[in-house]
Amino acid sequence: MVPTPAAKLRSAPLRSTPGPRRLLDLRTLLYAKRVTAVRWSADGRSLWFEWNATGRFNLWRVRADGGWPVQFVVSDEWTHLQDPSPDGRWVVYTQDVGGNEKPNVYLVSTAGGPPVDVTRTEGVGYHSVHWLPDSSRLVFAAEREEPGAYCAYLLDPATGQVVRVAGNERGQCAWVRTSPDGRWLAINRTHDYAHCGVSVVDLKDGGERVLAEPDDRSTVEAVAWTPDGRLFVTSNRNPQDLEAAALLDLDGRVTWLWKSEWETRVAAGSPADGRYLLVEDEAGEHRLWLCTLAGDRRALDVPGGVLTAAQFSPDGHRIALVYESADRPPDLWVVRAEAGEAVQLSDSLVGGLGPEDFVRPQRVVYPSFDGTPIAAFAYVPRGARPDGSLPAVVYVHGGPASIHANAWFPHLQHWVSCGFLVLCPNYRGSTGFGRAFQEANRKDLGGGDLRDVVAAVDYLRSTGYVDPQRVAVAGGSYGGYLTLMALAKFPEVWAAGVAIVPFANWFTEYEHEDPVLQAYDRMMMGDPVEDAELWRDRSPIFFADGIRAPLLILAGANDIRCPVEETHQVAEAVRRAGGVAEVHVYPDEGHRFGKRENQLDAFERAARFLRAHLGEPTGGVS
Incomplete structure (x- = not known):
């Protein structure tokens, strides 16, 4: 059994919300919009944010005291907000082509006008772009010199001159940020995308100082500077083996800020007085705390859900939040730090829908094959009865270092409204449950975590709601991989499977990675x-002849993480063995489907497929 704080959770019997089931139209659900990032303007009067109100994630601006949002960048591609300039003249963002994750850097004037590509490269990839405090240059991480080699650079947007300030010898530059006085550049370095260390570069003389060396067992990750030149970090280098919020001095000294049974992190720090917003993550439910460096703290009154993004205003008196839950899409809010009152600045739900129309997931815990408690969220159709007749879907998150939280998943709400009970397990390897649990899948991917997913079906059977002959497995990315593994290794368990942007062959996946x-x-x-x-044992491609349940695979042609060739490999192998494998590839998408019409098509296909192979609910719902 793997130790996990999920053992502290109590799991109540499943229950359904009374009342008749109402089919929620998928198109209407997907027209509910999403805010994905937010930044304050330099004067604190307005906010910049990413929003897909038009079906594309583009750059918008809204007054901080409310008003009608104004679209500032119009593009068919996903525009990723980076940073408004401190002098208030510019906003910088990145944009790739067709989801290929190789974005260039663009500037747009806050007075209006066309955006300008200031990098003018192809196939490079620029990330973590920010202004120096004097607005003279940009700093970013990029793979300019060789693929997958992320170094830190300074760019003069007026001349186009680029200067490298830190190489990747000590680890890839994953995140960069200058100190408030402009002297130091903080860098999160990683060798493997899973563990970070922190160093700082003196921008005056180029010298680098290692504050926390990266290793392959623990992490220290900087998230923001304090006004006095220290760093807020998240680290699991503590006796509890939980990721926790801390302060890191420039001499490498760590001061822990919070002790909790659950993982914590600093979401934002005030540039004015050092106050900070802390997130306490209880198995996919967030509690927010406004804290001072002196140790005072106050809970923010927010509904159940999760924080997506946050930033303090320049004067430190207000906090911009992007907050979401299963019954509310991600929206932009401003909270007054002193009073705690919140103003909603974006309204992403469409007419005719309110929070009361959605099913709120219930947090449950079930035992896996070795007794390890697995936390999960269960979505029970409205009016369902425990008569053993409901079809169900076990929906597997990606990562694997991720978590299924109480967040906005419109396709899951559609499936539940169709009458499917949906269970979303946080299998071993998920974040939020401590280092031992997160590392329990080492040298065992597609092993214990897969059996956690299969154990979900035993749990569903025990609830009395579900017909065990009508259970499907579905998931995206690593969740798509586990979907294929589940179908191949436990074919008797599943009636259907939906794999979204999966991989199927560790050898070929490895060959094409950075x-x-x-x-x-x-x-x-x-x-x-x-x-x-x-x-070989953990590559479903070699066991595809065991896949007996019908399979649907949805993929992006420009996916650099799980290349579309992985989809074609496994589909052809299933068909050769006499199985059913439907495939649809989106030519203008990568690893994430960002265009609304493609999201709609993909999830409509998935819903039709599930209805066809699981059947309509019979008797289990009113």
Whole structure:
């Protein structure tokens, strides 16, 4: 049994919300919009944010005291908000092509006008872009010199001159941020995308000082500077082995800020007085605390759900939040730090829908094959009765270092409204449950975590609601991989499967990855030569002849994480063995489907597929 704080949770019997079931139109659900990032203007009078009100994630601006949002960038591609300039003249954002994750850097004047590509490269990839405090230059992480080698650079947007300020010898530059006085550049360095260390570069003389060396067992990750030149960090280098919020001095000294049974992190720090917003993550439910460096704290009154993004205003008196839950899409709010009152600045639900129309998930805990408690969220159709007749879907999150939280999933709400009970397990390897639980899948991907997913069906059977002959498995990315593994290794359990942007073959996946992802795979799965037997055993492509349930695969043609060739490999293998494998590839998408019409098409296909192979609910719902 793996130790996890989920053992503290109590699991009440499943229950359904009384009342008749109402089918929620998928198109209407997907027209509910999403805010994904927010930044304050330099004067604190307005906010910049990413929003897909038009069906594309573009750049918008709204007054901080309310008003009608104004679209500032119009693009068919996803525009990723980075940073408004401190002098108030510019906003910088990044934009890729067709979801290929190789974005360039663009500037747009706050007075209006066309955006300007200030990097003018192809196939490079720029990330973590920010202004220096004097607005003279931009700092960013990029793979300008070789693919997968992320270094830190300074760019003069007026001349186009680029200067490298930190290489990748000590680890890839994953996040960069200058200190308030402009002297220091903080860098999160990683060798494997799973563990971070922190260093600072003196921008005066170029010297680098390591504050926390990256290793392959723990992490220290900087998130923001304090006004006095220290760093807020999240780290699991503590006796509790939980990720926790801390302060990191420039001499490497760590001061822990909070002790909790659950993982904590600093979501934002005030540039004015050092106050900070702390998130306490209780198995996918967030509690927010406004804290001072002196140790005072006050809970913010927010409904159940999760925080997506946050930033303090320049004067420190207000906090911009992007908050979401299963019954509320991600929206932009401003909270007054002193009074706690909140003003909603975006309204992403469409007419005719309110929070009362959605099913709120119930947090449950079930035992896995070895007794490890697995926390999950269960979505029970409205009016359901425990007569053993409901079809169900076990929906598997990606990552694997991620978590299914009480967040906005419109396709899950549609499936539940169709009459499917949906269970979303946080299998071993998920974040939020401590280091031991997160690392329990090392050298065992597609092993214990897969059995956690299969154990979900035993739990569903025990509730009395579900017909065990009508259970499907579905998931995206690593969740798509586990979907394929579940169908191949436990074919008797499943009636259907939906794999979204999956991979199927560890060997070919590894061959096409960048060096950092390859390092992650070696850490998690061993060496592809020395541990070839394990790699083969955990590649569903070699067991595709065992997939008996009908399979639907949805993929993006420009996916650099799980290349579309992985989809074609496994589909062809299933068909050769006489199985059913439907495939649809979106030519203008990558690893995430960002265009609304593609999201609609993908989730409509999935819903039709599930209805066709699980059948309509019979008797289990009113």
